[in-house]
Amino acid sequence: xxxxxxxxxxxxxxxxxxxxxxxxxxxxxxxxxxxxxxxxxxxxxxxxxxxxxxxxxxxxxxxxxxxxxxxxxxxxxxxxxxxxxxxxxxxxxxxxxxxxxxxxxxxxxxxxxxxxxxxxxxxxxxxxxxxxxxxxxxxxxxxxxxxxxxxxxxxxxxxxxxxxxxxxxxxxxxxxxxxxxxxxxxxxxxxxxxxxxxxxxxxxxxxxxxxxxxxxxxxxxxxxxxxxxxxxxxxxxxxxxxxxxxxxxxxxxxxxxxxxxxxxxxxxxxxxxxxxxxxxxxxxxxxxxxxxxxxxxxxxxxxxxxxxxxxxxxxxxxxxxxxxxxxxxxxxxxxxxxxxxxxxxxxxxxxxxxxxxxxxxxxxxxxxxxxxxxxxxxxxxxxxxxxxxxxxxxxxxxxxxxxxxxxxxxxxxxxxxxxxxxxxxxxxxxxxxxxxxxxxxxxxxxxxxxxxxxxxx
Amino acid sequence: xxxxxxxxxxxxxxxxxxxxxxxxxxxxxxxxxxxxxxxxxxxxxxxxxxxxxxxxxxxxxxxxxxxxxxxxxxxxxxxxxxxxxxxxxxxxxxxxxxxxxxxxxxxxxxxxxxxxxxxxxxxxxxxxxxxxxxxxxxxxxxxxxxxxxxxxxxxxxxxxxxxxxxxxxxxxxxxxxxxxxxxxxxxxxxxxxxxxxxxxxxxxxxxxxxxxxxxxxxxxxxxxxxxxxxxxxxxxxxxxxxxxxxxxxxxxxxxxxxxxxxxxxxxxxxxxxxxxxxxxxxxxxxxxxxxxxxxxxxxxxxxxxxxxxxxxxxxxxxxxxxxxxxxxxxxxxxxxxxxxxxxxxxxxxxxxxxxxxxxxxxxxxxxxxxxxxxxxxxxxxxxxxxxxxxxxxxx
Numbered sequence: 001x002x003x004x005x006x007x008x009x010x011x012x013x014x015x016x017x018x019x020x021x022x023x024x025x026x027x028x029x030x031x032x033x034x035x036x037x038x039x040x041x042x043x044x045x046x047x048x049x050x051x052x053x054x055x056x057x058x059x060x061x062x063x064x065x066x067x068x069x070x071x072x073x074x075x076x077x078x079x080x081x082x083x084x085x086x087x088x089x090x091x092x093x094x095x096x097x098x099x100x101x102x103x104x105x106x107x108x109x110x111x112x113x114x115x116x117x118x119x120x121x122x123x124x125x126x127x128x129x130x131x132x133x134x135x136x137x138x139x140x141x142x143x144x145x146x147x148x149x150x151x152x153x154x155x156x157x158x159x160x161x162x163x164x165x166x167x168x169x170x171x172x173x174x175x176x177x178x179x180x181x182x183x184x185x186x187x188x189x190x191x192x193x194x195x196x197x198x199x200x201x202x203x204x205x206x207x208x209x210x211x212x213x214x215x216x217x218x219x220x221x222x223x224x225x226x227x228x229x230x231x232x233x234x235x236x237x238x239x240x241x242x243x244x245x246x247x248x249x250x251x252x253x254x255x256x257x258x259x260x261x262x263x264x265x266x267x268x269x270x271x272x273x274x275x276x277x278x279x280x281x282x283x284x285x286x287x288x289x290x291x292x293x294x295x296x297x298x299x300x301x302x303x304x305x306x307x308x309x310x311x312x313x314x315x316x317x318x319x320x321x322x323x324x325x326x327x328x329x330x331x332x333x334x335x336x337x338x339x340x341x342x343x344x345x346x347x348x349x350x351x352x353x354x355x356x357x358x359x360x361x362x363x364x365x366x367x368x369x370x371x372x373x374x375x376x377x378x379x380x381x382x383x384x385x386x387x388x389x390x391x392x393x394x395x396x397x398x399x400x401x402x403x404x405x406x407x408x409x410x411x412x413x414x415x416x417x418x419x420x421x422x423x424x425x426x427x428x429x430x431x432x433x434x435x436x437x438x439x440x441x442x443x444x445x446x447x448x449x450x451x452x453x454x455x456x457x
Numbered sequence: 458x459x460x461x462x463x464x465x466x467x468x469x470x471x472x473x474x475x476x477x478x479x480x481x482x483x484x485x486x487x488x489x490x491x492x493x494x495x496x497x498x499x500x501x502x503x504x505x506x507x508x509x510x511x512x513x514x515x516x517x518x519x520x521x522x523x524x525x526x527x528x529x530x531x532x533x534x535x536x537x538x539x540x541x542x543x544x545x546x547x548x549x550x551x552x553x554x555x556x557x558x559x560x561x562x563x564x565x566x567x568x569x570x571x572x573x574x575x576x577x578x579x580x581x582x583x584x585x586x587x588x589x590x591x592x593x594x595x596x597x598x599x600x601x602x603x604x605x606x607x608x609x610x611x612x613x614x615x616x617x618x619x620x621x622x623x624x625x626x627x628x629x630x631x632x633x634x635x636x637x638x639x640x641x642x643x644x645x646x647x648x649x650x651x652x653x654x655x656x657x658x659x660x661x662x663x664x665x666x667x668x669x670x671x672x673x674x675x676x677x678x679x680x681x682x683x684x685x686x687x688x689x690x691x692x693x694x695x696x697x698x699x700x701x702x703x704x705x706x707x708x709x710x711x712x713x714x715x716x717x718x719x720x721x722x723x724x725x726x727x728x729x730x731x732x733x734x735x736x737x738x739x740x741x742x743x744x745x746x747x748x749x750x751x752x753x754x755x756x757x758x759x760x761x762x763x764x765x766x767x768x769x770x771x772x773x774x775x776x777x778x779x780x781x782x783x784x785x786x787x788x789x790x791x792x793x794x795x796x797x798x799x800x801x802x803x804x805x806x807x808x809x810x811x812x813x814x815x816x817x818x819x820x821x822x823x824x825x826x827x828x829x830x831x832x833x834x835x836x837x838x839x840x841x842x843x844x845x846x847x848x849x850x851x852x
Contacts, residue, residue, distance in 0.1 A: 005739055011728070011732035014731075014732070019725045021721065089748050091748050093752070121753070130471065144742070144744070240756060271757065330753070359758075401836065402836055405836050407769075410769055411766070414765075416784055
């Protein structure tokens with residue numbers, strides 16, 4: 001049961017009536033009885049909420065930064081018209097709008113309502129309940145009830161770095177024989193023989209084949225294909241730290257508003273977690289490697305396997321990657337490097353390129369990865385990619401006052417540790433990519449292309 | 458590069474989650490039964506209590522510890538008429554009766570003390586001390602002084618006090634006017650003062666504990682009380698009224714505040730209460746549940762570095778700060794100067810001096826010298842290290 005403001009208004013008018021009436025006691029009783037009768041009348045004649053049937057349709061997937069529409073069809077099998085408001089209750093970060101909307105379904109008919117979702121962060125969002133408030137003919141009172149009408153929307157990582165994909169694909173084609181400029185050397189494999197055309201490199205003429213035929217025949221080359229790339233995403237505590245500026249402003253704003261630990265006087269926390277930047281880089285690498293004909297697998301790990309995508313076909317790869325990445329959040333626990341290496345070794349039987357997306361944090365790496373790295377690097381080619389913090393770089397550059405110099409010294413210390421751990425990793429034969437958030441995806445793609453050109457896969 | 462947006466399947470439908478009358482009853486019957494038990498217990502306790510009235514101090518009709526029913530009964534046994542009154546008007550009406558009558562004042566909070574003062578006859582005051590200047594003219598009360606109630610000896614020639622002996626008394630410390638008798642000395646005065654003023658005897662007692670049912674049997678309490686009150690044929694016993702006459706205006710008509718109010722106001726107040734309840738119910742009813750969400754932590758990655766910077770700052774750790782800055786500079790300069798990682802200090806300093814054309818000693822002091830003495834020196838060092846780096850990369 002609900003009352004409306006109108007009931008309150010009628011009661012307020014009743015106060016005036018009682019004040020002015022010659023017989024106030026009788027007036028009070030009269031007003032109350034009248035109001036009670038009207039409320040009961042409204043309750044009796046309000047359309048029933050319980051028998052309503054709700055049907056949903058609409059988007060199941062949406063990229064972060066995009067909008068999803070979910071349709072809700074309200075069917076009224078009852079005998080009375082249902083008139084009032086409806087609220088589809090979504091979690092705050094689903095960004096559902098409008099919060100509540102008017103509803104008017106005549107008996108035996110159905111009406112369609114649309115809820116627009118503008119999610120502010122990645123992950124699965126589900127509607128909690130649909131509440132209908134059905135008012136009586138006088139608009140004084142009504143009935144209210146909730147229905148469970150399950151519907152979930154998966155908010156996928158936005159894959160912002162896809163803007164870098166065309167240029168990297170062009171570079172890939174340069175490596176490939178499709179492009180006029182043939183690149184030959186280590187890291188390429190024999191593709192086919194074809195007739196010589198003017199402009200071909202004379203060094204690529206296959207004299208033996210030419211002798212067998214009457215034409216001059218050249219060999220064509222192409223970069224090696226069908227290699228394996230295993231992208232490993234570290235979802236431990238070091239991935240939770242926020243760096244850079246959130247590329248989707250709403251997401252950053254929501255994050256700053258939601259954090260209870262953020263002091264109100266502190267400026268809004270900018271940025272995205274390292275995890276999201278790493279995912280972006282992983283998606284670009286996966287798209288590129290899939291085009292290059294390599295087999296891409298994906299593993300997310302902290303102390304257990306959070307996600308595992310293997311054997312996806314070229315066309316399905318990205319869809320299954322974003323799908324499995326969507327619900328992953330950084331866990332506030334120290335990543336178990338030993339377990340991660342074991343998981344990689346048990347899954348990658350053949351030699352492959354292991355791309356480890358983590359933070360180049362000297363303390364965490366020293367205790368975690370460094371001792372077990374030889375096991376991995378002896379069997380696989382390892383590439384460690386870390387997102388650096390532009391804020392630390394900015395701190396290191398500001399040296400105006402004594403306070404800033406102390407901060408700069410702390411930043412310098414952090415950067416020094418990072419450079420040292422990078423040097424140590426390189427001595428182990430590990431490739432390292434260390435780039436600020438906006439550049440990590442293209443930098444990782446370039447590193448992959450360089451490895452491919454050098455034939456090291 | 459399109460993410461495949463799979464067509465959404467039509468869901469089976471919905472299910473009502475609102476509680477039905479039956480489920481509401483099932484969920485709340487425990488609470489309802491518990492509430493009923495509590496109400497029943499409360500009603501039972503009220504019913505078995507013999508007297509629901511609270512104790513009324515010095516009331517001749519009250520048999521509780523604070524009352525004075527015992528004294529009143531004793532007086533009646535001695536043939537003294539005890540008339541309990543609770544207003545100045547009633548006391549005045551009684552005073553019109555013929556005969557030897559005494560007025561006992563135990564409380565004047567709701568009584569017009571001037572009216573009271575007009576009543577003829579002897580007067581004993583054991584309460585309502587705030588109006589003493591009207592009821593007992595000429596009496597001086599030691600301001601701010603109060604003596605403890607305890608057993609005191611009379612120390613005076615008043616027959617009643619002499620006969621009673623020691624009495625549980627204390628309270629006000631008073632001095633009477635010329636010719637007054639002061640008994641039970643306390644401090645710089647007495648706890649009981651009796652004097653004659655305008656042909657009537659006024660007796661003021663500093664405390665009234667000796668007249669209560671609790672204390673009457675102790676010491677000479679009963680004797681004093683009986684002697685004081687039993688001197689007359691009748692006692693007009695003024696007590697506080699049962700219902701304090703709130704808002705009664707002290708005018709000719711004695712009109713109360715309620716009487717002046719239009720009749721409809723109380724009814725309108727009730728209607729307003731109903732309105733507030735309705736509005737509260739309207740605003741209080743939420744449209745659906747509050748949705749809670751588990752949010753990820755919000756922590757900036759640079760917080761550890763900022764914390765270290767603040768630590769340096771608070772400790773004025775110039776040595777460590779300078780070490781960090783120098784190590785960073787050396788780390789960047791070494792590869793730029795084409796030196797191996799094993800290059801020694803002298804080698805590096807010499808290479809920097811040659812490349813930038815600066816004094817080798819100065820460069821050496823900047824890169825490997827003693828820690829800066831104060832913050833200004835630290836800032837200067839940081840600036841100079843920057844200059845060296847810039848020069849090396851430019852030349």
